[in-house]
Amino acid sequence: MVLRPGFFLLFNLLGVLAWPTQFPERTTPSELLDPYPHKPRITFKDDGTLKITVFSDLHFGENPWDVWGPQQDSNSTRVMKRVLKDENPDYAVLNGDLITGENTFRENATRLIDEIVAPLNAARVPFSSAHGNHDNQVNITHAEEIAREQQVAPLSYTRFSAPGVGGEGGAGNYWVPIYKRKSDNAPYLIIWFFDSRGGVTPQNKPAADWVDASVADWIESETKLMDEVWGPGEQRSALAFVHIPPHVMQPVQKTITPEKNPGLNADVLGTGSAQSTSSTSPPAQDTPFWDSANKNIKNIVAFISGHDHGNEWCAREPTKDFVFCFDKHSGYGGYGDSSWGYGVRNIVFHAPGNGKGKPKVESWIRLEEGQTRAHVWLDHTLGH
Ligand SMILES: *[C@@H]1O[C@H](CO)[C@@H](O)[C@H](O)[C@H]1NC(C)=O
Ligand SMILES: *[C@@H]1O[C@H](CO)[C@@H](O)[C@H](O)[C@H]1NC(C)=O
Numbered sequence: 254m255v256l257r258p259g260f261f262l263l264f265n266l267l268g269v270l271a272w273p274t275q276f277p278e279r280t281t282p283s284e285l286l287d288p289y290p291h292k293p294r295i296t297f298k299d300d301g302t303l304k305i306t307v308f309s310d311l312h313f314g315e316n317p318w319d320v321w322g323p324q325q326d327s328n329s330t331r332v333m334k335r336v337l338k339d340e341n342p343d344y345a346v347l348n349g350d351l352i353t354g355e356n357t358f359r360e361n362a363t364r365l366i367d368e369i370v371a372p373l374n375a376a377r378v379p380f381s382s383a384h385g386n387h388d389n390q391v392n393i394t395h396a397e398e399i400a401r402e403q404q405v406a407p408l409s410y411t412r413f414s415a416p417g418v419g420g421e422g423g424a425g426n427y428w429v430p431i432y433k434r435k436s437d438n439a440p441y442l443i444i445w446f447f448d449s450r451g452g453v454t455p456q457n458k459p460a461a462d463w464v465d466a467s468v469a470d471w472i473e474s475e476t477k478l479m480d481e482v483w484g485p486g487e488q489r490s491a492l493a494f495v496h497i498p499p500h501v502m503q504p505v506q507k508t509i510t511p512e513k514n515p516g517l518n519a520d521v522l523g524t525g526s527a528q529s530t531s532s533t534s535p536p537a538q539d540t541p542f543w544d545s546a547n548k549n550i551k552n553i554v555a556f557i558s559g560h561d562h563g564n565e566w567c568a569r570e571p572t573k574d575f576v577f578c579f580d581k582h583s584g585y586g587g588y589g590d591s592s593w594g595y596g597v598r599n600i601v602f603h604a605p606g607n608g609k610g611k612p613k614v615e616s617w618i619r620l621e622e623g624q625t626r627a628h629v630w631l632d633h634t635l636g637h
C-alpha cells in the first residue's frame with residue numbers, strides 16, 4: 254500500500270487516529286497506477302522531445318582473477334560516462350546482461366551493480382533495467398540485482414514483477430509512465446520492461462528462456478486498468494524492452510537488407526539467439542506473452558532487445574506488423590569482435606507541436622567515440 258503524507262493528514266483531521274489499521278485494505282486504481290509516489294515524474298522536455306539512451310549487454314564482472322576482466326569493466330564505465338555526458342539523455346535503459354554471472358562469487362556478486370550504476374548516479378539520469386540470461390546464474394539472480402539497484406541508485410525506476418507474475422527467474426516485469434508535462438493527468442508514453450529470464454537457476458538447472466505466460470494475463474489486466482483510469486490506450490504511446498528477442502524475429506533476419514535495415518548484421522540468429530530456442534527449450538513458449546503484448550498494448554513504437562551482440566538493425570515483423578530493434582553492445586565484456594565497436598542505441602520522441610496525437614520517433618546507433626550510424630524513423634516507413 255502507498256502511504257502519502259496528505260492522505261495521512263486528512264485521516265487525522267477526520268479524527269481517525271488509529272493508523273494504520275483504519276486505512277482501506279485495497280489500494281485504489283489510481284494508486285496502483287502511481288508506482289513511484291516518492292520519485293520525480295519523468296517528463297518530456299519543454300521542447301516536446303524525450304531522449305532515451307540504451308546501454309546493453311554491459312557484462313560486468315568477467316574473470317575478476319585476471320587482468321583483462323577488470324580492465325574491460327573500466328572500459329565499459331568509460332563508455333557510459335562519455336555517452337552520458339555527450340548525449341545528456343532524459344532516461345537511460347540497461348537492457349540486460351548487466352553482469353556475467355558465471356564469473357561471480359556468492360558473497361559479493363551484487364557489488365557489481367554498484368559499479369554499473371555509478372555513472373548514472375553521477376550524471377543524475379533516471380533509468381531502469383531489464384535483465385538477461387547472464388544475470389541469472391548460480392551466484393546471482395534478476396531479483397538480487399533489482400534489490401541491489403533499488404538500494405544503491407536513487408534514480409532507478411526498476412521494479413519487481415507483481416506477486417505471481419513472471420515465473421521462476423523472471424523478477425523484472427513492470428512499466429514506467431512518462432508524462433508530457435508534470436501536471437498531466439495521464440502519461441503520454443509507457444515504457445514496458447519484460448523479463449525473458451534464461452541462464453540457470455541458483456541450483457544450476459537450465460532456466461526457461463522466454464517471458465512467462467503469466468505475464469500475458471498481467472499485461473491484459475494492467476492495460477485494462479490503465480484504460481479505465483487514463484482513457485483508451487490509443488491515447489498513449491508505448492515502447493518495450495526485453496533482453497532476448499522474441500522467437501518470431503528469427504525468420505525476419507532472412508528478409509532484411511542493408512538499405513532498408515541499416516546497422517551491423519553480424520550475428521545469425523540460431524539456437525539460443527531468440528526466446529525459447531535454446532537446446533533445452535520447447536519451441537515458441539513466448540507466444541502467449543507475445544500475443545497479449547501485441548493485442549493489449551496500443552501504439553507500440555518498437556520492441557527493443559540486446560543479447561545478440563553483433564546485430565544493430567531494426568526491422569518490421571510482418572505477421573503482427575510491429576517494429577523490432579536490436580540494441581548496440583555497450584560493454585567490453587561479453588562475446589564480440591572489436592571491429593563491431595561499442596556504443597548505445599538512442600531513441601528520440603518528438604511530440605507534435607499542438608500537444609495532441611502520436612509522437613514521431615527516430616533512433617540510431619552511437620559509438621563510443623561519437624560516430625553515429627543506422628538512423629531510422631520508427632514508423633510506417635521502416636522496412637519500406
Ligand atoms: C580497453 O580500451 C582500450 C582503448 O580502447 C583498448 O585498447 C583495450 O584493449 C581495452 N581493454 C580491454 C580489456 O578490453
Ligand atoms: C559461487 O560463489 C562461491 C563462493 O564464492 C564460489 O566458491 C563458487 O565457485 C561460485 N560458483 C560459480 C558457479 O560461479
Ligand SMILES: *[C@@H]1O[C@H](CO)[C@@H](O)[C@H](O)[C@H]1NC(C)=O
Binds near residue numbers: 317362365
Ligand atoms: C569478489 O571477491 C573476489 C574474490 O575475493 C574478488 O576477486 C572480486 O574482485 C570481488 N568482486 C567484487 C565486485 O567486489
